[in-house]
Amino acid sequence: MSDWREKRLRQVLPTVSRETVTGLIGFEDLFRKWSKAINLASPATLDELWERHIIDSAQLYPLFPNAQKWLDLGSGGGFPGVILAILLKENAGARIDLVESNGKKAAFLRTALAQFATSGMVHPARIDAVWAKIPTPDVITARALAPLKELFALTEPWLANGATALFQKGRDYRREIEESRDGWSFDLVQHPSVVDVESVVLQISNVRRNSAVK
Structure with missing residues (x-):
């Protein structure tokens, strides 16, 4: 039976399958269970x-619904990596790599990907090691990982080869954009967040390191 969570999800993803809805609700249950033992997200949230983490993560999928290869950095408690992995089951052949250096969180991510039969892989390592x-x-995703100019340095090997980034940012995103322009050139599209009027999803491509940056 439909509940408020499904109704809210369909506001963001109108055509999502019932199987996927069930998977996301199941992930919420798994997340809450593991959160009793390890810190996967701020207790205050x-x-x-559902709104602050699951919907916030799910909003990325319709921006590139046909993308086949995804990469989530600093996956933490699975946002947005595991949410995307569950949604990608609706896209035949699509897969996602999750990078998380914290061993306990990486173990949770592996459990979640396996439980929901996703086409994903967890890399328990630092970003520069992979x-x-x-x-x-x-597509590369990152949520609450680092300032924008640091994200460019962390993702440069992929962005320089044509990847597009979807970086989720809060109220200080304008300052981060301006600070980044001193060292980097890039194409930018700003997507309003569906959960917070002060937040955005920054769609970034054609990233080039300025000659003065080392």
């Missing part, structure tokens, strides 16, 4: 888990 291991994806 758990009362709004540059050569993970081929250039279509």
